[in-house]
Amino acid sequence: MIITTKRDFQELMENIKNYKSFFLIGCSECAALCGTGGEPELKEMKEALEAEGKKVTGAFVAKTGCQVLGTKVELKPFKDALAGTECILIMSCGAGTQAAVELYEDKPVYPTNDTLFLGNMTRFQMFDERCSLCGKCILDKTGGICPITACPKGLLNGPCGGTNEGKCEVSPDIECAWVRIYNRMKRINKLEDMREIAKPKDWSAHKKPMKLNIREKKEEAKK
Amino acid sequence: MSFKNAFDSGKFVVTAEVGPPKGTDIKEMLHHAEMLKGKLDAVNVTDNQSAVMRICSMAICKLLLDMGLEPILQMTCRDRNRIGLQSDLLGASVLGIKNVLCMTGDHPNAGDHKEAKPVYDVESVQLLGIVNSLNNGKDMMGNEMKGSTDFFQGAVVTPEANPLEPQLMKFEKKVKAGAKFFQTQAIYDIEKFKEFMKFAKKFPVKILAGIVLLKSAGMANYMNKFVPGIRVPQDLIDEIKAAGKEGALDTGINIAARHIKQLKEEKICDGVHIMAIGAEDKVPAIMERAGLL
Ligand code: SF4
Ligand code: SF4
Numbered sequence: 001m002i003i004t005t006k007r008d009f010q011e012l013m014e015n016i017k018n019y020k021s022f023f024l025i026g027c028s029e030c031a032a033l034c035g036t037g038g039e040p041e042l043k044e045m046k047e048a049l050e051a052e053g054k055k056v057t058g059a060f061v062a063k064t065g066c067q068v069l070g071t072k073v074e075l076k077p078f079k080d081a082l083a084g085t086e087c088i089l090i091m092s093c094g095a096g097t098q099a100a101v102e103l104y105e106d107k108p109v110y111p112t113n114d115t116l117f118l119g120n121m122t123r124f125q126m127f128d129e130r131c132s133l134c135g136k137c138i139l140d141k142t143g144g145i146c147p148i149t150a151c152p153k154g155l156l157n158g159p160c161g162g163t164n165e166g167k168c169e170v171s172p173d174i175e176c177a178w179v180r181i182y183n184r185m186k187r188i189n190k191l192e193d194m195r196e197i198a199k200p201k202d203w204s205a206h207k208k209p210m211k212l213n214i215r216e217k218k219e220e221a222k223k
Numbered sequence: 224m225s226f227k228n229a230f231d232s233g234k235f236v237v238t239a240e241v242g243p244p245k246g247t248d249i250k251e252m253l254h255h256a257e258m259l260k261g262k263l264d265a266v267n268v269t270d271n272q273s274a275v276m277r278i279c280s281m282a283i284c285k286l287l288l289d290m291g292l293e294p295i296l297q298m299t300c301r302d303r304n305r306i307g308l309q310s311d312l313l314g315a316s317v318l319g320i321k322n323v324l325c326m327t328g329d330h331p332n333a334g335d336h337k338e339a340k341p342v343y344d345v346e347s348v349q350l351l352g353i354v355n356s357l358n359n360g361k362d363m364m365g366n367e368m369k370g371s372t373d374f375f376q377g378a379v380v381t382p383e384a385n386p387l388e389p390q391l392m393k394f395e396k397k398v399k400a401g402a403k404f405f406q407t408q409a410i411y412d413i414e415k416f417k418e419f420m421k422f423a424k425k426f427p428v429k430i431l432a433g434i435v436l437l438k439s440a441g442m443a444n445y446m447n448k449f450v451p452g453i454r455v456p457q458d459l460i461d462e463i464k465a466a467g468k469e470g471a472l473d474t475g476i477n478i479a480a481r482h483i484k485q486l487k488e489e490k491i492c493d494g495v496h497i498m499a500i501g502a503e504d505k506v507p508a509i510m511e512r513a514g515l516l
Binding site: 152155157178179195199203 | 301305326327329330332333341343344345346347348349352363379380381384385386388389390392393395396399400408451452
């Protein structure tokens with residue numbers, strides 16, 4: 001899921017100081033699980049804004065805030081509240097914010113969150129980054145542990161000189177990705193694979209902005 | 224005699240390090256370089272060491288070259304992508320720089336620009352491969368070039384890394400990728416180093432043992448605690464402590480000289496790389512006491 005954190009409220013207030021009325025949109029998926037855009041957070045935001053003398057014309061937790069058409073349909077009943085607001089606040093991720101920008105072309109849209117990473121939830125409201133969406137997965141070569149993400153340098157050919165008793169040079173809080181990979185490869189009897197030199201990564205597999213059109217692909221396949 | 228030829232001649236090879244300063248005042252650095260002139264087989268010029276921004280390695284290499292020293296261009300993958308690295312390698316080549324040390328490089332987190340975007344588009348093993356292709360007249364994509372480089376390329380290794388096996392596997396990769404010489408992380412336990420050399424001798428590469436000058440007992444303790452892959456044995460720390468504050472540096476010089484002497488006399492490795500870290504002016508004293516001058 002996409003991991004978000006709340007932006008500093010004072011910073012947010014500074015950003016929106018010129019507006020008086022707001023409509024809040026959350027998201028029931030990632031943002032709700034991160035505690036940044038579910039029902040309780042929208043309620044909290046509404047109260048905080050009102051305490052600052054602002055008006056909240058409405059609030060809604062979208063099912064999936066990054067789904068443009070779905071969100072559009074869901075928000076139909078809020079047409080008046082949306083028309084009557086000066087500004088829209090998005091309490092999900094950067095993708096959710098930009099979905100709203102696409103839907104409400106004439107309204108200023110502001111994010112209340114910072115978007116951090118694609119995360120695994122290890123326990124309730126505890127998240128780890130394990131994949132950086134590089135576009136060409138190499139997990140098959142690294143025992144299923146991603147060095148592009150887990151190693152701060154994204155090294156592909158083994159530990160750097162900074163590896164220290166299993167910890168990373170960047171922080172003792174980080175387990176050295178390459179010691180983890182080494183241990184895992186040993187366990188699954190694949191250590192010999194670690195001797196193969198990994199070529200420089202093809203970063204063109206992640207050319208921004210990425211796009212995928214499965215429909216088009218299907219249609220092509222039919223032809 | 225070039226650095227490469229020094230190895231071929233079979234002599235005990237000695238290198239040391241010059242750290243480019245932060246800012247344009249290079250008087251002190253040039254003074255150190257002048258002191259080292261004629262004594263070393265080559266001198267490393269560090270590349271924004273510890274991720275602290277300084278004068279680039281290539282410019283200082285060129286100055287040293289003009290002074291009559293043989294520079295080793297240290298090149299890390301932290302700050303340049305594959306285009307930048309190759310372009311700089313070609314540039315170094317036309318400036319007459321012959322030796323390059325390929326490293327991954329300390330993370331920006333260690334330095335004075337912590338907000339920098341780390342590059343690491345390629346890393347040490349791949350950079351060695353890149354040097355190899357440039358030496359063979361092609362860029363890393365296989366495009367023909369007009370004129371090739373003629374680098375003597377090396378890499379680094381940490382003989383006391385823990386765990387050791389993945390480090391040795393990486394060493395082998397570096398050899399396969401074309402490394403001709405290695406400069407090691409600081410070693411203080413010669414017996415342990417011998418074990419590493421037993422392994423390293425299986426490969427057709429030259430090994431320079433890393434000698435870091437111990438300036439005080441505090442420095443030794445600090446390295447033991449914070450520098451990965453460095454272990455200063457307690458008896459050396461005690462030896463420095465016994466010398467008192469006044470005598471600490473002198474004892475450190477003695478220890479370095481003693482180790483170098485042993486490495487040379489017992490023919491344990493092909494030479495040494497002396498890192499005096501802020502006390503570059505002591506390198507001649509170390510060499511003298513080791514019987515190298
Ligand atoms: S290699 Fe790592 S970053 Fe790339 S897709 Fe696989 S898990 Fe994600
Ligand atoms: S210590 Fe390990 S995880 Fe950290 S940068 Fe080096 S190889 Fe990567």
